[in-house]
Amino acid sequence: MTPRPLLEIENLSTHYVSSRGTRVVRAVDEVSLRINAGETLGIVGESGSGKSTLALTILRVLPAAARIVSGRMLFEGEDLVQKSDEDMRHVRGKRIAMILQDPMASLNPLFTIGDQVAEPIRVHEGAGRGAAWRRARDLLKAVRIPSPETRVTQYPHEMSGGMRQRIVGAIGISCEPRLLIADEPTTSLDLTIQAQYLNLLRELQREHGLALIFITHNLGIVAKMCDQLAVMYAGRVVESGPVSQIFNAPAHPYTEALLNSIPRMSDSVQRLTAIEGQPPDLAALPRGCSFAPRCAKAFDRCRVETPPEFRPGHARTARCWLAAAPSTPEGILVHSGAA
């Protein structure tokens, strides 16, 4: 008896097509995901695994060469794939907001903070300058910026890095979106500011009932921030499910390898294991499972046939033949509610 998810992505594929149509890069391939209101979904994966393209697809702000080839994106019951460009513009920033990879460079150097925080409010709600500025001041207060009354009239160069980041956060929540997509928002920050920012995002999430999609390659942040996790490899979601379950018992060898490559405080003896090899070329995927060439547990079937999405547990999925049978050598948890 789960409520209808806020965003339900089904079989979504986004391909980059070269101008003559000869080369097709499957950046996002048959991805299915769901996120409930107020939840945090972490998306992890190596560079080039399609995480950012997925985020851009959700907002439909893809570069000209990209095509949404198939699939549905049901957001509050409406299919975002079918919406017109003009309708999508009213979704962006108002119902789904996004924080970009480099929030430090996300502010226009020529405008005051107040103008920039007020901009989405004026665009989407047609508010006057005065009213929008008052809202901007409140928003700065909400993201813990000291003395917002004077800060609204200042310019980005007068702010510290951490402040600019929080201002970008304020722009994100300015129209009270239902879903906030954060695409590696902390990669350009040092660790202390990173921690502060993550705390702030969590507080904002709690206060505004936001759903958050958190794109990162840092599993430590996932453990801290997220309820659900989706692991992407070569454009596909190879494993998804609740964070705690995946961390305890990964169903896909790739996830397992990722988890083994994190240094742990507990055992200092064991060497860190790296994943051998390179991620595949998305324009020329190998036959069968795309992780098979690097997988320690691959067997004959993996190299021939692409595994479908199996359900090794309640609300979990894994694209691996090993997850198909309940009696896999890894002893994957199979819950009673398994589909």
Add this chain to the structure above:
Amino acid sequence: MSIQTELIALPPRAPSRFASLRLGDFPLIPALILGGIAFVAIFANLLAPHDPEIGSLAARFRPPVWQTGGSSQYLLGTDQLGRDVLSRLIFGARVSMVVGFTAVIFSGIVGTTLGILSGYLGGWVDQVIMRLTDTWLALPALTFAIFLAAIVGPSMWNIVLILGITYWTRYARVTRGEVLSLKEREFVRLAIVAGCSKFTIMRRHILPNILNTAIVLGTLELGVVIIAEATLSFLGVGVPPPEPAWGLMLSDGKQSLMVGRWWLSVLPGVCIMLMVLSANILGDWLRVKLDPQLRQL
């Protein structure tokens, strides 16, 4: 030995972007010349000792005051119709200034708009505008301007219009290049994901960021436009005769130059040279100051 520390008072932070225009190497003389010409142009009515368009035939070809035969009534002499050269130069400054500035602003608006549209929208819009620019550049600008002037007929405002639609290509090219790099900047992307329309992004995020470049280009183009106006007037397709334009005066004086009446063509020539040179030096200084790559931070 004790270590002594000194407190050094740091200068206060610059409040605006124009504060970075430190005045150390400010080209004072060109600025004074341009300012002087502007002043003369504005107050021409009060400064000119005579009517620039009406002369007395009894007082033709008077040399300047310091030469034999010159009188203090006509400080810089008179022309073939007995008109006071000084007064004509003063009113000519007005023509040069008005034509120069309005043509630069007009071509700037045309070129910058097309450049932004071309760079930001890309695709076929970009193709059409850029091919149009290429075509325009392939035409010799002056010949094209003469051709247009011959069609629409001579008048000061026609000249502004003609120069505007002849010299917009540089703005379009440079602006497009800037826009191409600007639109990949993070704040433009943020504006896109925040749901701003294309028009809003171009107006609020792109335009303010290329204004610096457009202003620098404008000052550099000022000299070109003034020369072009003088050339058109010299060739007789510019400002029509009774009005005092420097190019026209040059042209009028050229026949009697060989007879030794040098003041009729040399004086307006000097005026044109000083104005163009000043505009170019100022423009070059601005370019260095506003270009972040050349600016010493």
